[in-house]
Every structure is written in C-alpha cells, then in structure tokens.
Amino acid sequence: MHLYRLGRVSWQDSQLAYHALAHLGREGLVLCSPERPYLSVGYFQDPAQELDLAHCQAAGLPVFRREVGGGAVYLDRHQIFWQVVLRRENRLVSLNRRKFYARLLAPAVAVYRDLGVPARIAPINDVAVGERRIAGTGAGEIGQCVAFVGNLMRRFDCAAMARALRAPDEAFRRSFQAHMERQLTSLRRELGARCEAELDDEALYDRLAARFAEALGPLEERPLDAELRRAMERLGRRLLSPAWTYFPRRPRTQRKVKVRAGMFLHYWSQDTSRGRIRAQFTSLDGKLVEFSLREGPEEPKGLENRVLRELMGGDVRLLQKYLGDMAITLTN
Amino acid sequence: MEINGYNFPEELYYDPEHYWVRVEGDELVMGMDDFAQKLAGDIVFAQLPDEGKKLKKAKKLAKVESGKWLGKILSPVNGELIAVNEELELNPELINQDCYGAGWMYRLRADDLGELEDLLHGAEAVRPWVEADIAKHAPQG
Numbered sequence: 001m002h003l004y005r006l007g008r009v010s011w012q013d014s015q016l017a018y019h020a021l022a023h024l025g026r027e028g029l030v031l032c033s034p035e036r037p038y039l040s041v042g043y044f045q046d047p048a049q050e051l052d053l054a055h056c057q058a059a060g061l062p063v064f065r066r067e068v069g070g071g072a073v074y075l076d077r078h079q080i081f082w083q084v085v086l087r088r089e090n091r092l093v094s095l096n097r098r099k100f101y102a103r104l105l106a107p108a109v110a111v112y113r114d115l116g117v118p119a120r121i122a123p124i125n126d127v128a129v130g131e132r133r134i135a136g137t138g139a140g141e142i143g144q145c146v147a148f149v150g151n152l153m154r155r156f157d158c159a160a161m162a163r164a165l166r167a168p169d170e171a172f173r174r175s176f177q178a179h180m181e182r183q184l185t186s187l188r189r190e191l192g193a194r195c196e197a198e199l200d201d202e203a204l205y206d207r208l209a210a211r212f213a214e215a216l217g218p219l220e221e222r223p224l225d226a227e228l229r230r231a232m233e234r235l236g237r238r239l240l241s242p243a244w245t246y247f248p249r250r251p252r253t254q255r256k257v258k259v260r261a262g263m264f265l266h267y268w269s270q271d272t273s274r275g276r277i278r279a280q281f282t283s284l285d286g287k288l289v290e291f292s293l294r295e296g297p298e299e300p301k302g303l304e305n306r307v308l309r310e311l312m313g314g315d316v317r318l319l320q321k322y323l324g325d326m327a328i329t330l331t332n
Numbered sequence: 333m334e335i336n337g338y339n340f341p342e343e344l345y346y347d348p349e350h351y352w353v354r355v356e357g358d359e360l361v362m363g364m365d366d367f368a369q370k371l372a373g374d375i376v377f378a379q380l381p382d383e384g385k386k387l388k389k390a391k392k393l394a395k396v397e398s399g400k401w402l403g404k405i406l407s408p409v410n411g412e413l414i415a416v417n418e419e420l421e422l423n424p425e426l427i428n429q430d431c432y433g434a435g436w437m438y439r440l441r442a443d444d445l446g447e448l449e450d451l452l453h454g455a456e457a458v459r460p461w462v463e464a465d466i467a468k469h470a471p472q473g
Contacts, residue, residue, distance in 0.1 A: 043395065043402050044377040069402035095350070095371045095469040097399050124373060124399045140402035 003219035005205055006032035008077065012236060015040065015064050017224065018083035018149060019239065020231035022067075022142035027090065029212050029219060030083040031205045037076035037157075038062040039164055042069050042138065046249035052166045061164060065245045068149060070138030071258050074161035078186075079151040080204045082108060082212065086146050092215070093146050101125040101137075104148050107211035108135060111152060114207060115199070117190045126261040132185035133260035152204055153186040154195060168255060168267050171294070172280060176257060176265055179282070183260040254320070262286075266316070268323055272330035279323060283316035291319070333455055335462045336470070339366040341432055345451040346458055347408045350465075352432065353451060360440045360448075362408060364396070364431050367462060371469060372398040375427045378437060379405075380416040387411050387440060389447060394438070396427075407440070409447045415439035 004017060014034040021028050039061055041047050047063050050072040056063060061074075075081075084104055086093050094100045105121050112119035112127065112134065122128035127135035127150075137150035162177035187195045213219045224232075238244055255267035262285040269278045275296070282290035288311055293304040303326075311319050333342045340346070345353040350368035354361045369375065379394035387393060387407035394405045417436050419426055427435035442448070452458050 042397070042400075044379070044397055067402065068400075069397045070400040095368065095465070096471060097371065097373060097401050098471065099469070101399075138400045138402070141404045 001216050001219055002026070002028040002222045003209055004028055004030045004032075004224060005209065005221055006030060006224070007201065007205070008033055008035050010034070011036050011038040011062055011064070011075075012240060013232065014075070014081060015066060016232040016236055016239065017228070018085055018147050019067060019142060019235050020228050021085040022140075022145040022147045023235060024227065024231050025087060025144045026085070026228075027087055027145070028085050028222075029209075029216060030081070030085070031208055032081050032083075033077045033079060033201060034075055034081075035077060036060075037074065037160065038064060039072060040064045040066055040075055041072045043067055043140065044069070044249070045072060047072075047246055048166075048248065050166055051164055056164055059164075063245055064239070065247070066138070066140070066149075067142050067239075068138040068140035068147060070136070072165065073136050074157060074164055075151075076157065076160075078155040078157070078188075079153055080201060080208065081149065081151050082208050083147060083149040084212070084216070085142075086148075088141070088144055088146055090146075097139075098124055100139075100148075103215060105135075105137070105150070107208065107215050108150060108152060110211045110214075111204070111207045112187075114211075115187065115191065117187065122261040124261075128261065129185050129190060131260070132183055134185050134187075134190075152208065153184075154199060154204070155188045156184055156186045158184065165257065166255075168269065168278070169294075172255075172265070172267050175280065176259070179259045179263070179265055183263060268320070270323070270327040272327050274330045277323065277327060277330075281316070281319065286316055288312055288314055288316045288319050333458070335459055336466050338370065338462060338466070339432070340458055340462060342455055342458075344432070345408075345448050345453045346461070347406070347451055348461070349406055351405065351408065353408050353448065355445070355448070358441065358445070359414065360409065360411075360442055361436050362438050362440060363436045364405075364427050366431055367465065367470075369428050369431045369435075371471075372396075372401070372403070373428075374398055375424045378420040378424045378427065380418065380421060381413055383413055383415055385413040387413055396424075405437070408451060409440065409442040410444065411440050411442040413438055414441050 009032050011034040018030050109119045125137045126133050135150050139148045158180040167173035264283050266281050278295040291307050333340050350365045352365045375398045377397040389410045392404050393407040396403050
C-alpha cells in the first residue's frame, strides 16, 4: 500500500488528499497536519447550527464539511492526522463496525502505548486513557472506498473548540469547555514537557507509519502524483464551495454535543404559550446524570426537583419525552 | 424466516448490500435489513433526498450514519424516488427499532419491475447468502 507522508500542508489539502484517493478508488495511508487551525464538521451537520460562524469568520477559522461521519471538531497543527483509505472489498473492511474499528485503531493505540501512554480502544471508535478521550475519528464510504480518519493528539485546545461551537448561551459554552477539559487528554497532558522535546511531527509520523504497516502490510512512500493533484483540485471546487459547506438542515429544538465516548451535553429549548422552557443536561451511556432547568414556566412548580428525583439515572430519552409532553401540555 | 438470530421476512427481496425491498402494487418500499441495522448499531442520521430524484441501479441513493460511520445506500433498481419516510428526520432510531415496519426508508417506482429478479428472494437464495455474511461479519460468541 502507498504511504503519503505529506507533513505540514494547507488546511484544505489536509482533507482533500484522502477524499481524492477515495474518489479515485486508490488505497493508501495519508499522514499530515494542517498548517493553520480550522473546523471540520460531519457530513450530516449544518455548520450554521453547530458552529458560531460569526466567531469563526472573525477569528479566520475556515470550515470544512467532510464526507465522513461524526461531529464538529477544531483541528490544528498540534494534531497529527492519519487517514486510511481502503477499497470496499479489502479484507479489513467489515460490516461489523466494531471489528473494523478495532483493527484500524490498533496502530494509533500502539503508538500511544509505545510512548508510555496507556491508551485503549473505547468502543465503538474512540481512543481513551482511563476515561479520557485522546483521539477523534470518523469513517465514510466514499466512491468505491472506505476512508477512516483520526489523529494523534499532541495537544488539544479545548478553549478554541468551545469558543467556535454554537452555544445557546455562555453558560452552556462554559459547561462544554469544562466537560472537555475533564474528559479529554493529550500527549502533552500525559507526558508533560517530554512531549514537546521528543515528539516532533517527524517522530510521530515514523511511529504511525511503522505501526500502520503492521495492520495494512508494507507501506511504500509516494509523493502526491499528478492524478491525485488533479482530483484534489476537482474535488476542492465542490467540497470547498459554500453551497456544499453550508448546506442547510432543518433546525432542531435540541442541541447535543459529544464530550467523549458515551457522554453528551444536551440543551433543550421550547417556546410554549406560557413562556420558554430551557434545560441543560448531561447523559452518560444513555442515562441522565446531570440536569438543570435554565428557564421555565412558573407552573408546574418544582419541575427541576421532580426531574432530579424521578428521572436521574434513568434513560435520557424519558426526560426528553417528559419535556416534550410538558411543552405540549403548556401550549394547549 | 429467522437465520441465526436475524429476522429475514421471506416475502421480501434483498439487495446484497443488506437492504430489503417490498412490492406494493407497482411501487417498491425499501429499508435496511435486520442484519445490517444490528451490525451498524444506533442509526443517528438517515438522508432523505427530494422526491422525484432519478435513481440508477447500484448507484448512490442516499447516505446513513451510525457510530460515526457514514454509509452509502445504493438504489436497487433504475427508477424514481417517490416518497421518503419523514419520521426518520427526527427519529432515525426507528430503523433500529422496527426495520421492516416503522423504520422503512424510501418508496420507489421502478422503470422495470423485472429488475427485482436481480435481487435475492426466497429461502433458497437468502439463507446461504445471510449465513455467509454472518460467518464473515457477525460478532463472535
């Protein structure tokens, strides 16, 4: 298989190279990092609903909508990207996602472990140290291929991520940042100054290439050839266009952002004829673990206490149903 | 018909990509089969293209996401998309809860219903195909 060790590239190329490989039906491993920060959103995400676009524009943060699943993420040069492109008939590609992810996350996990960080796969496709997430990943069927992409996190800028996120209010943004700071980690956090001294980009590329070769077979290093460059240019016209990036989706009454595998921060808001109801809550593995009513009608009294008493620890969908039913009752 | 714990109603047609097709008059209804939805895990998004979309057999009809995996749904026939299950916009988990009922995905009109013969149909065809895919993909134990 071919290895495209691109190093520091433009933010556009850090996404277009693997998309181009996949659209051409060519297998390969891309290793790179972006020369400037940007935001990447999942295929099904509407940047206008996920991101504070005014801030992104003012801060000079471009937005890219990828042909891969998952959520919005802040990306910068402190993250080393690995991007695997396999043809769909490759033996490593399975309908069994868990099996697929386990096989292809193993190299990244091994690199962390080689560096002395006790990482593990956190199903279904996160990498964690203890309970803290240390990678972002996503997969997508593109053309005749499957692209699986992720990163080694040397550092992660939680403040920049939280600032770029569209938040219903500043309290939600602060909660999100605090959750991320508690639930995410990085090489810098795990290894301290040693990380900066020993782990420059080239050292991490070397380690990733060696470990991915164990999973993918021998890797032959190649530069971006003319066919790939043409495909990147062609794809860029589509994937970098505002029409693609800002494709609008139906607005939602709920806001849900992932903190780490299994943990989500939710914001729920609904106007009723007796005023607006706004609630913020946290779920862990589908169970309600935190709840606060941010704004609510005078009746029913004690709503927050009732939720805390009756629904805490239960299926988070029960709370969503409860809030929805209550909004209907208050409107009728 | 149940095959190693996966439900495959015998009257349906199946695409090798694990989508089912039901004939209703001169229209077709399709969705994800039980094997695919179980292996995919929680479906979080299902794309609902505009009605009237022209469909080409074995070409992309829409996309679906589960577990940060963005998958393609291929059209089983040449024809036209005539309706989508709007419920999936807000409740894509219906595909997991009731893949052959409330979790249906698209209604199509085929240019030629004879193309259904290219799909898998009947226990003799479906059982060995499913058993082979279970051996290849299903979780062990």
